[in-house]
Amino acid sequence: MKIRFFLGIVQHNRAVALAVRSFHVVLCEQLKQVTLLRECLKHLRYLEDLELELPHLTPSRWGHLLRDLQFRHLDLLQTNAPHMVIAAFPEYHVNVAFLSIEACGRTSMPCTLDGNQLPILCDVSGPFGCVSALVQNNPVSRVTACQSPATQPIPAFVLVSSLSTSTACLTILELELSPMDFDVLECLATSTPALTALKLIEVQAPTLVLFHWIHST
Numbered sequence: 001m002k003i004r005f006f007l008g009i010v011q012h013n014r015a016v017a018l019a020v021r022s023f024h025v026v027l028c029e030q031l032k033q034v035t036l037l038r039e040c041l042k043h044l045r046y047l048e049d050l051e052l053e054l055p056h057l058t059p060s061r062w063g064h065l066l067r068d069l070q071f072r073h074l075d076l077l078q079t080n081a082p083h084m085v086i087a088a089f090p091e092y093h094v095n096v097a098f099l100s101i102e103a104c105g106r107t108s109m110p111c112t113l114d115g116n117q118l119p120i121l122c123d124v125s126g127p128f129g130c131v132s133a134l135v136q137n138n139p140v141s142r143v144t145a146c147q148s149p150a151t152q153p154i155p156a157f158v159l160v161s162s163l164s165t166s167t168a169c170l171t172i173l174e175l176e177l178s179p180m181d182f183d184v185l186e187c188l189a190t191s192t193p194a195l196t197a198l199k200l201i202e203v204q205a206p207t208l209v210l211f212h213w214i215h216s217t
């Protein structure tokens with residue numbers, strides 16, 4: 001459905017706008033109608049599920065899209081928004097229990113989600129560094145953590161120790177690991193006593209370019 005068409009509906013039919021609980025915008029190309037989408041979102045005050053996958057949108061346009069929007073009943077947020085934009089959400093979205101995020105792009109600095117508090121957050125999915133930052137401050141019991149495709153896979157014992165504040169109450173865990181990581185089950189057996197479901201996915205290290213020196217004699 002065209003965003004402009006949907007905006008026309010919610011602008012002229014308040015009952016429809018207030019009845020929408022789940023709203024998903026998943027695009028393959030860059031969004032050109034940021035202001036129109038923002039106008040739509042303004043009308044959807046009772047949203048419980050929000051998915052926004054908007055490729056190639058700059059941080060400033062993400063900020064323009066979501067600035068000061070409030071969904072007091074929001075329970076699930078799935079997005080590829082920059083984490084500095086997501087980090088502004090918790091103040092108004094304390095009911096978020098399910099959060100799925102993509103790479104934050106920060107490698108040397110801590111994730112901007114570090115320190116954010118969502119009092120009923122129980123399920124987090126995203127890059128390992130950002131997920132562990134959220135786990136430190138929130139009552140998370142279900143974790144899906146993926147590795148960075150640009151670096152060597154982080155070993156299991158490092159992953160699990162970084163989730164240490166919640167490993168005792170983790171019930172569902174999904175991790176990406178190197179196929180050479182043989183200690184993972186032993187590590188999890190001692191650290192995650194409440195675990196009821198475990199999914200391990202093998203990921204390869206970035207392709208190594210090998211140089212062969214040719215010696216002439």
Ligand SMILES: [Zn+2]
Pocket residue numbers: 083103104105106111112113129130
């Ligand atoms: Zn992050």
